[in-house]
Amino acid sequence: MTTHRMTLLRILLILLIALGALGAGVWVDYQRFEKTPIALDRESIVFDIPVGSSLGQIAERLTERGAIPHPYYFIALAYRRGDQARIKAGEYTLTAAMTPVEVLDHLVRGKVVQYPITLVNGWTFRRAVEAIDAHPHFGGEGLAALSDAELMARLGHPGEHPEGRFFPDTYAFPRGTTGIDVLRRAMQRMKLVLAEEWAGRAENLPVETPYEALILASIVEKETAATHERAKIAGVFVRRLRMGMRLQTDPTVIYGMGERYEGDIRRSDLREATAYNTYVIDGLPPTPISLPGRGTIHAVLHPADGDALFFVSKGDGTHKFSATYAEHKRAVRRYILGK
Known part of the structure; x- marks a missing residue:
């Protein structure tokens, strides 16, 4: 073997050793990358992946945010795990404690940021629509104008x-959700809750359908915020319905007045013949007047026993219940007229 050929073999051997050493170094560095928490300048960030983003674009954006030193290892990680096409679009919360493996798991599982919205017990439908419209993350559709x-x-x-x-509760949705999506979910939840409560109702109630129970629950919801009084007030209304007495409840008068209501009910308002004025109409109004919660629906379908037919606010959020009109008049004089 000539000296020239020996030299070439030595050079080739050196190159192979160098490449092997380099490969081993890269592999060690890659393994360190998988196990090292991402680098953030704060405890957490919201990382947005637009629809249609490629794996390379996602890796580049992680690098731009300073979370990883360069995109290549993250791309290799995704291919090694078979996740290169499984990352889902959306907003994600990434924390400084996450490793690249955990970040990838997060993105593949679609654990996007959820934004809450609360529909409050006793709100009207229109109040709920306004709240959805005003939500910064999925409002702005102009639903209130419809x-x-x-x-x-x-x-x-x-x-x-x-x-x-629509069931009053706190719901969570990702960015991009529409207001109609929120309403649809709240409607489906109310159907489920009402069906469950109706199936377990007490016997011999003066409401014949789940919808009638919903109407009565919406009235009870507006009459008291005291949880322990719901069944007692439901009992008053149930007894009145059984006896053919009018419900004579102010919230129905207010609902019937609509935008004309300015904080006070006058005698003329109590005599006005609207479809909702239970001082004038017999039985229930034609529709609910608010969004009742599960506890109130349950109370209406399990009213408290007793003989009370009247109640009046005591001014502290609770009510004085009376069995006779004479007792009720005395309670009104004490709690309303201050005599």
């Missing part, structure tokens, strides 16, 4: 009155 009929048609329930059909 009529009740238009909204119910968009929800797939044309011809139905919306009041009371």
Whole structure:
């Protein structure tokens, strides 16, 4: 073997050793990358992946945010795990404690940021729509400008009155959710809750359908914020319905007045013949007047026993219950007139 050929073999051997050493170094560095928490300048960040982003674009953006030193190892990690096409679009919370492996798991599982919105017990449907419209992350559709009929048609329930059909609760949604999506979920939840409560109802109630129970629950919801009084007030209304007495409840008068209500009910308002004025009409109004919660629906379907037919506010959030009109008049003099 010539000297020249020996030299070439030595050079080739040196190159192979160098490449092997380099490869081993890269592999060790890659393994360190997998186990080392990402680098953030704060405890957590919100990382947004737009729809249609490629793996390379995602890795580049992680690098730009300073979370990883360069994109190549993250791309290799995704291919090594078979996740290169499984990352889902959306907003993600990444914390400084996460390793790249945990970040990838997060993105593949689609654990996007959820934004809460609360629909409050006793709100009207219109108040709920306004709150959804005003939400910074999925409002702004202008739902409040649509009529009740238009909204119910968009929800797939044309011809139905919306009041009371949406369950008050705190819901969480990702960015990009529409206001109609929020309403649809709240409607589905109310259907489920009402069906469950109706199935376990007490016997011999003067409400014949789940919808009638919903109407009565919406009235009880507006009458008291005291949880322990719901069943007692439901009991008063149930006894009145059984006896053919009018409900004579102020919240129905207020609902019937609509935008004309300015904080006071006058004698003329109590005599006004609206579809909702239970001082004038017999039985229940035609629709609910608010969004009742599960506890109130349960109370209406399990009213408290007793003989009370009247109640009056004591001014502290609770009520004085009376069995006779004479007792009720004395309670009114004490708690309302201050005599």
